[in-house]
Amino acid sequence: MKAEMMTFVVAVALSAMAAATAIAGPLTDRIAAGEPIRLGFANEVPTAYAGKNGEPEGFANIMTLGVLKKMGYEKIEPVQTEWGGLIPGLQAGRFDIITGGMFILKSRCENVAFAEPIYKLGEAFLVPAGNPKGLRNYDDVREKGAVMVTGAGYANIQHAKAAGVDAAKIMEVPGPTEILAAVLAGRADAGAGTPVLVGELAASSGGKLEVTDAAAMPKDSLNWGGIAFRKDDQDFIAAFNSALTEYLGSEEMMKAVAKYGYTKDWLPGDEKTDWICANR
Structure with a gap:
């Protein structure tokens, strides 16, 4: 036993x-x-x-x-x-x-x-000072045929496409350094990212770039x-x-x-x- x-x-x-x-x-x-x-x-x-x-x-x-x-x-x-x-x-x-x-x-x-x-956090755009094309959200990018740049794999790609932005108008780059370079050089009209990220990039531009109001973005872009x-x-x-x-x-x-x-x-x-x- x-x-x-x-x-x-x-x-x-x-x-x-x-x-x-x-x-x-x-x-x-x-x-x-x-x-x-x-x-x-x-x-x-x-x-x-x-x-x-x-x-x-x-x-x-x-x-x-x-x-x-x-x-x-x-x-x-x-x-x-x-x-x-x-x-x-x-x-x-x-x-x-x-x-x-x-x-x-x-x-x-x-x-x-x-x-x-x-x-x-929400999302915002990095744009030339004065925002000459008036890009506040993805609808604006679609309607004005603007070119948007963002990081490869960023959520902004999905959100832009959901708003009807043509994939050919979405430039995908490795990361923040390339987003900044694309907007500064005029290859892109807006750089998409979090307000924090694009804020850092704008601060490094010597006043050449600014950040749009995140409140203008769709509510579904809150992440x-x-x-x-x-x-x-x-x-x-x-x-x-x-x-x-x-x-x-x-x-x-x-x-x-x-x-x-x-x-x-x-x-x-x-x-x-x-x-x-x-x-x-």
């Missing part, structure tokens, strides 16, 4: 160990093996970019680091790539988390798993940004969300991101990723 009971206990223990192993995703396995957590991001000031020594900078990176620290993880490796390579890079295992602060979109939710949102993971890292995402709930909007967080322009107005509110994935 005792032998049978011992066999049963051992069997249950082995089953529990097998179950625990089964639910552990690749990121959990990497951490258990002593490997660093690799953060993937592009050159997106002030969201996520590399500092002078290659360290993760930008509010999305800093927020991610803050959450990971609360979880007990500080062994980090930054990996910078082009925006268009973020999702493919994550899927290929070149890094473990996308910290670029991507907008949570239905099309992206099909390929990656987002944690709960960390910010919400929530989040941190993305591989879909099979659900165990880690659950733990990340738990720590994020405690960190988001805290005095500690707001102090850490203030230098990047992040204010309480950017906090994501009550919308959850499931709803955002279904409606954006």
